[in-house]
Amino acid sequence: MKIAVAKGDGIGPEIMSAVLKIFDANKVPLEYEMVDMGKWVFDKGFSNGMTPEAQQTIERLGILFKGPMETPKGKGVKSVNVTARKTWNTYANKRVFQTLHGVDTVFSKAGIPIDITVVRENIEDTYGGIEHMLTHDVALSRRFITRPGSMQVIRYAFAMARQKNARRITCGHKANIMKITDGLFLECFYEVAKEYPELKADDIIVDDLCMKLVTRPDTFDVVVLTNLQGDIVSDLCAGLVGGLGFAPSANIGDHICIFEAVHGTAPDIAGKNIANPTALLLSGFAMLRHLGLTENAAIIENALLYTLEQGVHTGDFGDKNKPSLNTTEFADAIISNFGKMPQLNAKELLANKPGTPTPLKLEKNTMLESKEIENEKIIGVDMFIESNEQPDVIAKKCQRHAGVKFNLVNISNRGTQVWPTGSVYTNLVNQYNVRFESIDTYPLNQQDVIGLYVSLSGDFKICSLELLNMWGEKKSYSSAAGQ
Incomplete structure (x- = not known):
């Protein structure tokens, strides 16, 4: 099977190389297509942090294994991590947090398993x-x-x-x-x-x-x-359980899945070969099991757990009286322990049942829509207006615009009612929510709302509006505090 691999920024290339070295030593039956994603891709002018070729490869293969990535600050671009999850509708982020022997926490010391x-x-x-x-x-x-x-x-x-x-x-x-x-x-x-x-x-x-x-x-x-x-x-x-260095992450979608380390890029130690690859390795186990490579996942995870039980550690955790290993040495230690079983939480060696990660070729976007059980009707509108006037002054102006179809029922500021009742001790900002409802809850149409908008705009800047909808007898909007 082929999967897409993005090494990431900062310590990403080092920890990815260590994890892939472990996979190769265990003869994990995967081939890797490297894709270009991350900060340096942003810097080349790709606003989503990935090249078009990378997107096409990932959509063709269906699996992305990625290292940590940095989003440039102050350039108005979205996080490549969030963009990737949303673009491919990986709607479920699964993270498993377990006590790891050799990673001391207040709970492990107290004998409380997580x-x-x-x-x-x-x-x-x-x-x-x-x-x-x-x-x-x-x-x-x-x-x-x-x-x-x-x-x-x-x-x-x-x-x-x-x-x-x-x-x-x-x-x-x-x-x-x-x-x-x-x-x-x-x-x-x-x-x-x-x-x-x-x-x-x-x-x-x-x-x-x-x-x-x-x-x-x-x-x-x-x-x-x-x-x-x-x-x-x-x-x-x-x-x-010891920090983000021990936190795997799987992003699951119907067609494409992303497995990644969620910790930062740690640029202060990048290139020094001292980073801890455990989080990315744990994410790799989730990927292997997702692909049906359960035996490979169990052998490597048991080796990791055994290694941790022996007190082997990188510089960011473990017994400081024992010398720490660098990234490469830590990976080699895990490889040397293939076939050994930990005392705690040993994983069962289940035979591989590899599937295919290749997604279906979609011709159009999937529309997600549930069935509307009851009829919708519009019974009013919230007009969000800009004003630094007092609530009673705003109310008098708004009432002039209500006409024969609307009642002014409420004015709120930052979610707190200030008219028809309120308190002078409520601090105000220069944006109000003015709520109009239909007279006798008679159903309205959008043309009625537009007419009110046009009339009201003669006195106020209208920042935005929201329709007040009902389905059946159920109101589908909130009340102000104190209303």
Whole structure:
């Protein structure tokens, strides 16, 4: 099988060479096509951090194995890591965090074993990077959570949990505050949970999750979260097992998958041959198992675990009374331990059942859309306006524009109601949300909203607007604090 390999920036080429050396020594049946990605590709003028030839190769082969990559700062370009995941719809980011003998942490010293799998939604949320300055004082970031996108990652998480014989799957969320976005994600979680009655499915607010992870991490098994929350919790879990140097990452899609080290490029030690290749090697195990090369993965992982148990280490971890090895020496130590079994967490030697990573050739973009069960109707609009006037002054102006189809029902500032009731102790910024609803909730059309927009624009700069929709009798918009 052929896979695409991008060595990465900084320490990337060194740790990738070490991992591929280990694979070759174990006669892993893979061929590698090197592709051009990373900071130096940005510097050549490719705004997505990869050459067109690299993109074509990855789409042809279906598997990308990549080292850490740097995104140039201050040049207005997106992270190549995020771009790659989103371009190829690798919707599930899977990271496995396990106690490694020889990597001392407060939990390993206390005899508390950790085996947590975090599944993070990989495409949506604030990682869309859709931001605007509404006024010179007010910035807006749009957060997209979709039903199809949530169902993709949650179905993957449940299927993976069943496969690994998990005892528990937990949804981390902030639906107590973001009732519509996180509420939709949580709703999808329990919808899928009905299909897996043998799994204990529960949910937890994400701040409570973080507190419990650092006090009793052994009580968690599989955790699934939205993108930003999953990003934060993933790094928290990495800290529980020794840091990002021991954190593998698999980005799973229907057609293309990416396996990578998620730690930084460490330019301060680049070229010194002292970097720790463990995280990339652990990501390589996930790739080998994904490709059906389970025996190769088990032999190499057992050798790694045995090596760690012997106290062998690079300079970033381990017993400082024992001399550390450089990157090449660490790889050689693992190779020399092929066939040896660790005392803890030995992996079963299952025969290879190689599949093919080659994706289907797609002719058009896939449209993800669920069935609309109830009819949609527009019952109002939120107009986001720029003004430094007081709420009652704004209200009098807005009421003049309401006409015969709209009622002015609420004015809020930074999410807090300031009209018709409010407090003079509420600090204001120069951007308000003015909410109009239909008289007697009579359904409106977009032409009605445009007419209000045109009229209102005579008094205010309108920064943006959002329709107030209902499906059946369910309101699909939030209320202001204090409303």
